[in-house]
Amino acid sequence: MKFQHRQLSNGLTLIGEINPPGKSAAVGYFVRTGSRDETLDINGVSHFLEHMLFKGNDRLSALEVNEAFDSRGAQFNAFTSEEQTVFYAAVLPEYLIEITDLWAELMRPALRDDDFTIEKNVIKEEIAMYQDTPTFDVMDRCRSLHFGTHCCGQSVLGSVESIDALTAEQMRGYFARRYVPNNVVVACTGNFDWDRFCETVEGASRPWQAEPAERRLTHFEGTKQKVRAEKANLKREHICLMHTGVSAQDPRRFAATLLGMIVGDDYGSRFYWELVDKALAEEASMHYNPMDGTGVFYSYLRCGTRNVEQVSGIVDAIFRDLIAHGVTEEELAKAKNKVLSALVLKNELPMGRLVDLGFNSMYTHEYRPLEQDVEAIKAVRVAEVDTLIREMDLSSYTQYSLGPMTS
Amino acid sequence: MDEYVMPNGMVVLGEPMAGVESVAFDFMLPAGAAWMPPGYCGASNIISEWVFRGAGTRDSRQLGDALDGLGVQRSTSIGSSHIYLGGALESSNLAQALALYADVILNPLLNDEQFEPARQLVVEELASLDDEPRQRVMLELRKRFYPDPLGRSTVGEMEDLQNLTAEKTKEIAQSYLHIPETIFSVAGKYDFDAVRRQIEGVFGPRGGVPLSPREVESGGSRYTHIPNEGAQVHIGLVTGTARFVDEGYYNARAAVSVLSGGMSSRLFTEVREKRGLCYAIGAKYHSLKEAAGIMCYAGTTPDKAQETLDVIVAEFNRLAEGITEEEMARAKIGLKSSVILHSESSSSRAGAIGSDYYMLGRVRSLDEIKERIEATSVDSVLGFLRRYPFREYTVVTIGPKEVRVP
Numbered sequence: 008m009k010f011q012h013r014q015l016s017n018g019l020t021l022i023g024e025i026n027p028p029g030k031s032a033a034v035g036y037f038v039r040t041g042s043r044d045e046t047l048d049i050n051g052v053s054h055f056l057e058h059m060l061f062k063g064n065d066r067l068s069a070l071e072v073n074e075a076f077d078s079r080g081a082q083f084n085a086f087t088s089e090e091q092t093v094f095y096a097a098v099l100p101e102y103l104i105e106i107t108d109l110w111a112e113l114m115r116p117a118l119r120d121d122d123f124t125i126e127k128n129v130i131k132e133e134i135a136m137y138q139d140t141p142t143f144d145v146m147d148r149c150r151s152l153h154f155g156t157h158c159c160g161q162s163v164l165g166s167v168e169s170i171d172a173l174t175a176e177q178m179r180g181y182f183a184r185r186y187v188p189n190n191v192v193v194a195c196t197g198n199f200d201w202d203r204f205c206e207t208v209e210g211a212s213r214p215w216q217a218e219p220a221e222r223r224l225t226h227f228e229g230t231k232q233k234v235r236a237e238k239a240n241l242k243r244e245h246i247c248l249m250h251t252g253v254s255a256q257d258p259r260r261f262a263a264t265l266l267g268m269i270v271g272d273d274y275g276s277r278f279y280w281e282l283v284d285k286a287l288a289e290e291a292s293m294h295y296n297p298m299d300g301t302g303v304f305y306s307y308l309r310c311g312t313r314n315v316e317q318v319s320g321i322v323d324a325i326f327r328d329l330i331a332h333g334v335t336e337e338e339l340a341k342a343k344n345k346v347l348s349a350l351v352l353k354n355e356l357p358m359g360r361l362v363d364l365g366f367n368s369m370y371t372h373e374y375r376p377l378e379q380d381v382e383a384i385k386a387v388r389v390a391e392v393d394t395l396i397r398e399m400d401l402s403s404y405t406q407y408s409l410g411p412m413t414s
Numbered sequence: 415m416d417e418y419v420m421p422n423g424m425v426v427l428g429e430p431m432a433g434v435e436s437v438a439f440d441f442m443l444p445a446g447a448a449w450m451p452p453g454y455c456g457a458s459n460i461i462s463e464w465v466f467r468g469a470g471t472r473d474s475r476q477l478g479d480a481l482d483g484l485g486v487q488r489s490t491s492i493g494s495s496h497i498y499l500g501g502a503l504e505s506s507n508l509a510q511a512l513a514l515y516a517d518v519i520l521n522p523l524l525n526d527e528q529f530e531p532a533r534q535l536v537v538e539e540l541a542s543l544d545d546e547p548r549q550r551v552m553l554e555l556r557k558r559f560y561p562d563p564l565g566r567s568t569v570g571e572m573e574d575l576q577n578l579t580a581e582k583t584k585e586i587a588q589s590y591l592h593i594p595e596t597i598f599s600v601a602g603k604y605d606f607d608a609v610r611r612q613i614e615g616v617f618g619p620r621g622g623v624p625l626s627p628r629e630v631e632s633g634g635s636r637y638t639h640i641p642n643e644g645a646q647v648h649i650g651l652v653t654g655t656a657r658f659v660d661e662g663y664y665n666a667r668a669a670v671s672v673l674s675g676g677m678s679s680r681l682f683t684e685v686r687e688k689r690g691l692c693y694a695i696g697a698k699y700h701s702l703k704e705a706a707g708i709m710c711y712a713g714t715t716p717d718k719a720q721e722t723l724d725v726i727v728a729e730f731n732r733l734a735e736g737i738t739e740e741e742m743a744r745a746k747i748g749l750k751s752s753v754i755l756h757s758e759s760s761s762s763r764a765g766a767i768g769s770d771y772y773m774l775g776r777v778r779s780l781d782e783i784k785e786r787i788e789a790t791s792v793d794s795v796l797g798f799l800r801r802y803p804f805r806e807y808t809v810v811t812i813g814p815k816e817v818r819v820p
Contacts, residue, residue, distance in 0.1 A: 026433075028432065028433050029433075029758070030754055030755075030757065030758055031754065031755050031758060061677070069687055070678060070683060070687065073676065073677035073678035073682070073683070073687075074678040074740070074744065076676065076677065076678070077675065077676035077677065077678040077679070077744040077747075077748055078678075078740070078743065078744050078747065079747065079751075080747035080748050080750060080751025080752070081751070082751070082752065082755060083677075097755055098751065099751055099754060099755075125687075125688075125689075125690040126690065127690075128690030128691070129686060129690050129692070129693050130693075131715075132646075132690075132691070132692055132693040132694075132713070132714060132715060132718075133693035135645040135646045135693075135713075135714075135715050136548075136645075136646055136693050136694055136713050138644070138645040138646075139547055139548070139644040139645050139646050139648070139713070140546070140548065141545050141546075142546075239643055240642050240643040240644050241545055242541060242542075242544040242545055243541065243542050243544075243545050245545070274478060274481070274482065274488055275478045275479065275481070275482040279478075280475065280478075283535070284467075284474065284531065285531055286530075286531040286532075286534035286535045286538060288538075289535060289538035289539050289542055290542075309542060310538070311538060311541065337479075340483070341479065341482040341483050344482065344483060344484065344485030345482060345485050345487070347485060347504070348436075348485030348486070348487055348502070348503050348504055349487060351435055351436055351504055352436050352487065352502055352760070352761070355434050355435070355436055355758070355759070355760070356758055356759055357758075
C-alpha cells in the first residue's frame with residue numbers, strides 16, 4: 008500500500024492509496040458541504056444539488072451522463088450528510104481514468120431549469136419515502152431537536168415546503184460558494200496509476216478558481232429535550248436518544264468508538280444483553296458519530312408500546328451503572344476485537360478504504376494509514392473510556408419518540 | 415478453488431483470496447422457511463435465534479462473549495431453502511470461531527427458559543414489519559408469487575409463532591438441522607487442509623435420513639392491496655422467468671440489466687428521470703432452485719401510483735420489442751464489472767460459492783461467468799424473451815390508495 012498526496016495551486020487536494028494487485032479501484036470527490044452549511048431559506052439545497060450533478064453539464068445530458076457511467080460498468084452514486092457531499096464510483100482498473108475525468112466534468116454542472124423542475128418531484132418523493140421509514144424519520148427529528156438552533160440540526164433532505172420554495176437561482180448561488188477547489192478532496196484507492204490520475208484531475212480542474220468557503224465550527228452541548236410524537240399508522244415505539252460526543256478531530260474519538268460498541272453493538276453489548284436478549288426490545292443500538300468540531304452518539308430503540316417504560320428504565324440504569332462503575336477490562340477487550348475486525352474487513356475493499364481515506368483528509372487534513380488507526384484503537388485504556396463517560400455525562404441526553412396513538 | 419465432499423454428504427468449499435487478512439465462512443443448513451412443517455411458519459427464525467442461546471459447555475452469555483472475544487462479525491439469515499449462519503473475522507482466529515459454530519449447530523442447549531425470549535424476539539420482529547412497508551411489500555409479494563411453500567415468509571406468521579412450543583421447535587430443529595445436506599463454505603485467508611480436517615472431525619460422524627422433497631403448489635393471487643395511511647404507495651411487482659439452473663439464466667440476467675441495471679436503464683430513465691414519479695425504482699432478478707422471478711419495487715405518493723405502475727408494466731412489455739446494441743453492451747459490462755467487484759469481498763465470495771453449489775452441484779469460476787455473460791447478445795436475449803414472455807404480473811401494494819393492474 009503506497010500513499011500519495013498532492014495539493015494543486017487552486018487549493019484542490021488529491022490523495023491516493025495504491026494497491027497494485029487489486030482487481031478494482033474506487034474514486035471519490037469529497038465536497039466539504041452539507042446541510043449545516045445552508046441557511047434556513049435554502050434548507051435541502053446541498054442534497055438537491057447532489058442530485059443535480061447527475062443531470063450533466065453543457066456537453067452532456069442526464070441520459071448521456073448515466074450512459075457514460077453504465078457503459079464502463081461503474082458502480083456509482085453519491086450521498087449527502089450534514090457536512091459532506093460525496094460522489095463516488097467503484098470500477099475496473101481500465102476505466103478509472105475515464106470515470107475520474109467524468110466526475111471532474113460533472114463538478115461543473117449546467118443546473119438547467121427544466122432538469123431542476125422535474126428533479127424537485129424526485130426529491131419530494133424521497134422525503135415521502137423517508138417519512139414511511141420510521142427508523143430514519145425518528146433519527147432525523149431527534150437530530151433537529153438535539154441541535155436546536157445550531158446549524159447541525161438542519162435536515163439534510165429539507166422539507167416539502169423548503170424544497171417547493173427553492174429556486175434554481177438560489178442553487179446556483181450556493182454551488183458557486185461551496186464547490187470551490189479548496190473545499191474539495193479527490194481521493195482514489197485500489198489498483199490505479201497515481202501520475203495519470205493526477206494529470207487527469209489537474210487538467211480538468213485547471214479553470215476552477217479558489218474562493219473562501221468558510222464553515223462555522225462551534226461545539227454544541229445539545230438541548231437535552233424530550234419529545235414524543237404520534238402517527239396513526241405506526242404499531243411500534245421508535246425511540247432515538249442523542250448524547251453529545253467528541254469531535255472528529257478529538258484524540259478521544261477512538262475511546263468514543265469503543266464506548267458506542269460496549270453500550271450498543273448489535274450483539275454482546277450492554278443494550279443487547281439487557282434489552283434484546285430478554286426480548287424487551289427488538290432493536291437497541293448505540294453508535295458514535297464524529298463530526299466537524301463536534302460529535303454525537305445516536306441510540307436507536309424499537310419495542311412494543313407496553314414495554315416502553317421498562318425499556319427506558321433499563322437504559323437509564325445502564326447509563327447510571329456506567330457512570331458509577333465504568334467499563335470492565337473484558338468488555339473493552341471484546342469491543343476492540345470487534346472494532347478491529349470490522350475495520351480490517353471494510354478496508355479490504357477499495358470502496359471501504361476510500362470513505363475512511365476521504366473523511367480523514369477532510370476532518371484532520373492528515374493521512375492515516377490503516378495501521379495507525381488499528382494502533383490507536385489497541386492503545387485505548389479503560390481509564391480513558393471511563394473519563395469520557397464522566398465528561399460527556401451519559402445520564403443526560405436528548406430523546407425523540409415516535410409511536411402509535413395512545414388515546 | 416477448494417472442494418471436499420465428506421462421506422456423510424456434507425460439502426466443504428473454499429476460495430482462497432490473495433492479499434487479504436480476513437476470512438469469511440457460511441454454514442447453509444437445509445432448514446429454510448419452505449422446509450418447515452405446515453402450521454409452523456417462523457420456526458426457522460426461532461431456531462436460528464435459539465441455537466445461539468447456549469451451546470456445548472457454554473451458556474448464552476459465555477457463548478456470546480466467546481464470539482465477541484474473537485471479533486466475529488456475525489450474520490444470520492433465513493432464506494426459502496436454508497438457514498445461513500455466517501461469520502467474518504481476522505483469519506488467525508478462524509479455528510476457534512469454527513469450533514464455536516460447530517457447537518451452535520451440533521450441540522445447542524435449546525434450554526426451555528431461553529425459548530420464550532427467542533420466540534418473543536421473532537414475534538416482535540414480525541410486528542415491526544408493519545412499520546416498514548418497503549420490506550413488507552416484498553415479503554408479501556414473494557408469498558403470493560412463489561408456489562407454496564417456496565414463498566413462505568422467512569420471518570414467520572403470527573398465528574404459527576403463537577402455536578410453537580419449546581418442545582415442538584426442538585423436535586423441528588433436531589430433524590431439520592440435517593448435517594449430510596449442509597454446505598460449508600469459506601473464502602479469504604485460510605488453510606484448506608486444516609479447515610477440512612476440523613470440519614470433518616466434528617461434522618463427519620453425523621448422518622441421518624435425507625429430508626423428503628417438498629410438494630409444490632401453484633402460485634397465488636394476481637393483485638393484493640394492504641391499506642396503510644403512510645406517505646407513499648409501496649408497489650411490489652413480479653413476473654416469472656428462467657431459473658438459475660436453466661439454460662436461459664444469463665439471458666434473463668441481461669434482460670433485467672437492460673430494464674434496471676444502471677441509471678441509464680429503462681425503468682430508471684422512464685419512471686424517475688423523464689417523469690419524476692419515484693425516488694426508489696428498480697427491478698432485480700431473484701431465483702430459488704425451483705422457480706425464479708423478476709421483482710420490481712417502486713415507492714411513490716398516492717396520486718402518482720397508478721401512472722407509476724402503468725409505466726413499469728409498459729416497460730416490461732416493451733422489452734421483447736427490441737433492444738439496442740448500446741443497451742446490450744452496457745448490460746454486459748455492468749454484469750461483468752459487478753461480478754469482479756464482488757469477488758474482492760471474502761463475505762460475498764463465501765456466500766456465492768455455497769449458493770452455486772446448492773443450485774448447480776458445482777462452483778462456477780469467475781472466468782466461466784464472464785464468458786457466459788460475454789456470449790449473450792441482442793438476438794439471444796430477444797429469443798429468450800420469446801421463450802419466456804412476461805405473461806402475468808403478481809402485484810402487491812401497501813399504502814393509502816389502491817391501483818388497477820393493467
